[in-house]
Amino acid sequence: MRTAIENQDIICLSTVDWDPIWTRKQQIISRLPLSNRILYVEPPISLLSPFKNKACWKKWPLWWKGLRQWRENIYLYSPPVIAPFGNIYRQVNRLNQAWLAPFIRRAARRLNFREPLLWTYLPNSADIVGRLGEKLVIYDCVDEHSAYSGFRPETVWDMEKSLLEKADIVFTTAEGLYEKRKPFCREIHLIPNAADVDHFQKSVLETTPLAPELKGLPHPVIGFVGVIQDWIDLDLIADLAAARPGWSFVLVGPAGPGVDLKRLHSLPNVHLLGRRNKEVLPSYFKGFDICLNAFRLNRLTATVSPLKFYEYLASGKPVVSVPLPAVEPFADVVEIARTPAEFLKKIEQALTLETPERRKLRLKRAQENSWEQRVAEIMEKIAPKL
Incomplete structure (x- = not known):
């Protein structure tokens, strides 16, 4: 029986641009066999998007450029602008999709x-x-798309149910997503997120240099890597930093639109470094003593499979996390905390109890959750249908 996807033409409709931040979409698409030809369609912006987020202005003219080749078999395409409010009114979305299709x-x-x-x-x-x-x-x-701020939940869920019924096969990243969607699907599988294990394990190599911004920082260094969105618990991070002024808190990643960083900026032991290319991230992990998985606990994060968590594991560093359902099965290799006081206790505990054996166990669990493994699982489910 066929277990790989070969010699196929694939149109991928993504929620994120190909660069600069890689997510599940790019990790999977880039690992499909080279015999496949892929058109990666970046998400269109609406007519109002540049007025909400100035960074969107650069996307306005991109569709005139047409296809951009990333690799011999992967082509990127940024479609033209669309009408706003498509995630609020279904009829607007129908018009938008009819406009985009040609x-x-x-x-x-x-x-x-x-x-x-x-x-x-x-x-x-x-x-x-x-x-x-x-x-x-x-x-x-x-993700639980209907929980995104600015979307009308009823409209988004109505569209998603329609898509679930039309899809030949559905994958979800978390148990909560799976259970809610299972009644509406012909076939559905739970495939969690993973990490580029080989890349992030470079942080344990002696040959990997320490990021220059981390040199000389007081230890312990508590690190966060990822896009700083409104579902990241910045109040928790600020509370921890205020309670331990002798510790260094380092956040590596860009802030999403509308995210308020004022309180973090006011704390001298918090270092907001902004976006760094994924190629150099192991140099930052190398300087961390603890990795912080700090999500707000809400309807959106209850069904999230956090990419950064798997990357933290692959770095070999101790991890302290909020009790996300997707993280709790890893309680044997990470520390889980709910309140700022618990976080402080767990961080101190992780620092005290750290051993080479505990690091090896985390790296072993990371190897079991690689993108190579996930892509093989996904192809195995899709291939018989081709």
Whole structure:
């Protein structure tokens, strides 16, 4: 029986641009066999997006550039702008998807695509299914999209249910996502997130240099790596930093639009370094004593499979995390805390109890959760349908 995806044309509708921040989408797509040809469609911006986030202005003219080749078999495409409020009013989304479809078809025709696989991460793509000449629809559900701020939950869930019913196969990253969507699917599988293990394990190598910004910082160094979005518990981090002024708190990653960093900026032992290329991240992990997995506990994070958690494991560093359902199965290798007082206690405990054996155990668990393993599992489920 076929267990790999070979010689296929694939249209991937993603929720994130290809660069600069890599997520599950890029990790999976980039690991598919080279015999496949992939059109990676970046998310369109709305007419209002640049007024909410100035960084979106640079995306405004991108669609005029057409296809951009990233690798011999992967092409990137940024579609034209769309009308706002598509995640609030279903009819607006229908118009948006009808508008986008011919542009995406044209890009696929330029690559001579024939009967592509439609691999989507967007609930609103329910209204583009059937318009791209696809022979198979794959939906990879990575978040509770209806819980996003600024979206109308009823509209987003209505679109997602429609997509679930149309999809030939569905994947989810967390148990909560799986259970909610299972009644609406023909076939569904739970495939959690993972890490680029080989890359992040470089942090344990003697040949990996220490990031220059970390040299001379007082220890312990408590580190966070990732995009700082509104679901990251910045109050928790600020409380910890205020309670332990002799510790260094280092946050590596860009802040999302609207995220308030004023309190963190006011604390002298908090170091906000901004975005760093993924290639150099092991140099930052190398200087951490503890990795902090600090999410707000809400409806969105209850169903999240945090990428950064798996990357923390792969770095070999001790991890202290909030009690996310996706993290609790790793309680044998990480510390779990709920309140600032518990976090302080668990951090001190992790520092005191750290041994080479505990690090080896974390690295072993990370190896069991690599992207190579996840992609093999996903292909094994899809291949028999081709």
